[in-house]
Amino acid sequence: MTDVVVVGAGMAGVTAARRLVRAGLRVLVLEARQRLGGRVYTLRDVCNAPIEAGAELIHGPRAQTWPEVREAGLSVRRNSHGATATMIDLGEGGRWLPLALAHPQAWHAFGIFRRLATPQPHDISARHFIERCGYRGRARSLAEMVFTSHLPGNLDDIGIQGFIDDGILELETSTDYRINEGHDKLIEHIGNGIQVEFGFVVRTMEWFEDGVVIRDVAGHERSARAAISTLPAGVLQNGAISFRPELPEAKRTALRQMVMGPVLKLIMRFEEPFWPRRLAAVYCASGPITLYWNVFYGAGGAMPVLTAYCTGARAAALAELSEEEVVTRVLEDLRRHFPRGSRRIIAWRLVDWSGDPYARGGYTFLRPGARGARARLAAPDTGRLMWAGAETATEQIAATVAGAYATGLRASSEVLEALNA
Ligand SMILES: Cc1cc2nc3c(=O)[nH]c(=O)nc-3n(C[C@H](O)[C@H](O)[C@H](O)COP(=O)(O)OP(=O)(O)OC[C@H]3O[C@@H](n4cnc5c(N)ncnc54)[C@H](O)[C@@H]3O)c2cc1C
Structure with missing residues (x-):
């Protein structure tokens, strides 16, 4: 028994x-x-190093899994070195983060982290919250990205209190790590x-x-x-x-x-890198993809592999297309951010978690x-x-x-x- x-x-x-x-x-x-x-789903057939099609990062020092990582003898690499490794696209193509934030209209949005860290008297939607804060233009784009870069949903469906209780601010602002041997x-x-x-x-x-x-x-x-x-x-x-x-x-x-929102990953291996050497990630306010990242950031001499990460409505829209159409659309989008370079793709894998019968979402x-x-x-x-x-x-x-x-x-x-x- x-x-x-x-x-x-x-x-x-x-x-x-x-x-x-x-x-x-x-x-x-x-x-x-x-x-x-x-x-947690690690691929080993895109290149000769493990790549994550599902969960990728250990979020911050408070993750309870750290003792297990050590006990298993696994090694990690840092995901990014902050603003100097990150680009952001607020609708005009990718710019280095410090450059994008130098615009006075963006400064207004910085207070969002403080506002979200203080308890809210009533639970409201993310849209209501942004409107109440009075953000406009670039400040609004930044504020929207705080809610929808990670969470796979739209501003009306995301509750502020859940966002706070779930620790999403901690997730978005902590230092992340990848497991070199695979999650x-x-x-x-x-x-x-x-x-x-x-x-x-x-x-x-x-x-x-x-x-x-x-x-x-x-x-x-x-x-x-x-x-x-x-x-x-x-x-x-x-x-x-x-x-x-x-x-x-x-x-x-x-x-x-x-x-349970849609999340989709397109992992692409290129012939050669066409992005700046120090790039960790590109956050996109518009376009088909929410976020691109350089999978082997921090791993010396590693493969030119980018992951296109897509959440919410953008993931749902891509999931309607054929695999080839998704790849074409993403390559076009990459040209917007990085006009130079060959962008010759050698291998790719598309993983749509909303179409997975044993997950039904990300x-x-x-x-x-x-x-x-x-x-x-x-x-x-x-x-x-x-x-x-x-x-x-x-x-x-x-x-x-x-x-x-x-x-x-x-x-x-x-x-x-x-x-x-
Ligand atoms: C694309 C993506 C990226 C992510 N990135 C991160 C990240 O960077 N860091 C992070 O910490 N988290 C990340 N996550 C979230 C993380 O993957 C999950 O929160 C976590 O792995 C969930 O573990 P679980 O055991 O609760 O559920 P699951 O891993 O989903 O396990 C549930 C199991 O139940 C099985 N099952 C389902 N239906 C049935 C059935 N009818 N009968 C029998 N078995 C069934 C499934 O096959 C599965 O094995 C990501 C998730 C996705 C999809």
């Missing part, structure tokens, strides 16, 4: 499973894909030795006060004394899983209060008025079925790998308590 079934072998799932195995329980992880990692190596380290049944696509979950029964699309059944769901919010919202009894109203409301943010939704989704209010996954993160920056890790630890503690183990 299995003691605990963990649904999903992403960061939250492997973290929870390892903890429960270490506590002496018999644990089975059910995973729809044929690999570990979920939204998947961190998952492999944590997931080493746990029992995973790959290709098990969960369809129904029955929860009781003393156990759970889980079935896949073909009716195969796995039962256990307890379970942890790490299913992404997109999968839960989509209705792909039936719960018996139905989930409590508080959880269903919490799911409606989050948006990551979540909270709508206006959704304060506390992550805690409500996380609540252990469904008998022996507990809840983890990045969407339930409240201690770390939400919707990140470190957030998922923290939820795996939290949910495994809840299981241990429920089983008196």
Whole structure:
């Protein structure tokens, strides 16, 4: 008899499973894909070094995954050295960040960080917030980028309070790091030795006060004394899983209060670099792409590889096109930023997370008025079925790998308590 079934072998799932195995329980992880990692997905066929198609960066020094990175013996490189390595396009093509910010109209927007760091009396949308601040012109473009560069949604859907509670300001202003050996190596380290049944696509979950029964699309059944769901919010919202009894109203409301937005990455390897040597990233207020980055920034003698990162409406628009059309459009856009150079592309990979049936989006943010939704989704209010996954993160920056890790630890503690183990 299995003691605990963990649904999903992403960061939250492997973290929870390892903890429960270490506590002496018999644990089975059910995973729809044929690999570990979920939204951590490292490619090794674009060039002879690992490239991230999913989660890429460790955000800041507070990430709870740092001890695991060290224990796994992994090395990291810094993502950027700040303003001197960053370009910004406020609608007139890429300019170095200090140059773009030298415009007096932009100065007005600097106060946004202070304003967002102070508690807001009422939750409002990002659009309402920007209007209330009175930003115009370049200041407005900058303010809009604060909300939509990372979050995959539009200004009306993004709630200010969720933005603050989720720690997005910390994410946007902290120093980030890439794992040289690949983010998947961190998952492999944590997931080493746990029992995973790959290709098990969960369809129904029955929860009781003393156990759970889980079935896949073909009716195969796995039962256990307890379970942890790490299913992404997109999968839960989509209705792909039936719960018996139905989930409590508080959880269903919490799911409606989050948006699992589209995120798409186009990874491009070029014959030679046509961007300045010191470039880490280009932030774009307009055009088809939200952000470009130099994947091997900080890695001496590395490959000319750029990632085009696209969120929200821009990602949804690109997802409508064929792969070749996306590449053509992105190459045209790159010409706008870097008119010189050959831009001869040798290899590319397009990964659209909203089209992925086991993610159904990149990551979540909270709508206006959704304060506390992550805690409500996380609540252990469904008998022996507990809840983890990045969407339930409240201690770390939400919707990140470190957030998922923290939820795996939290949910495994809840299981241990429920089983008196
Ligand atoms: C493009 C992109 C870039 C990102 N960049 C960063 C970054 O730089 N830094 C960062 O910290 N975070 C980043 N994130 C977010 C990060 O990837 C996630 O928050 C984190 O990996 C989520 O982990 P998880 O275990 O909660 O969920 P997941 O990794 O999604 O794991 C859930 C698992 O459940 C499985 N599953 C789904 N449906 C079923 C089913 N029906 N039956 C069985 N199994 C199922 C999935 O296959 C998956 O393996 C990024 C995400 C994306 C998409």
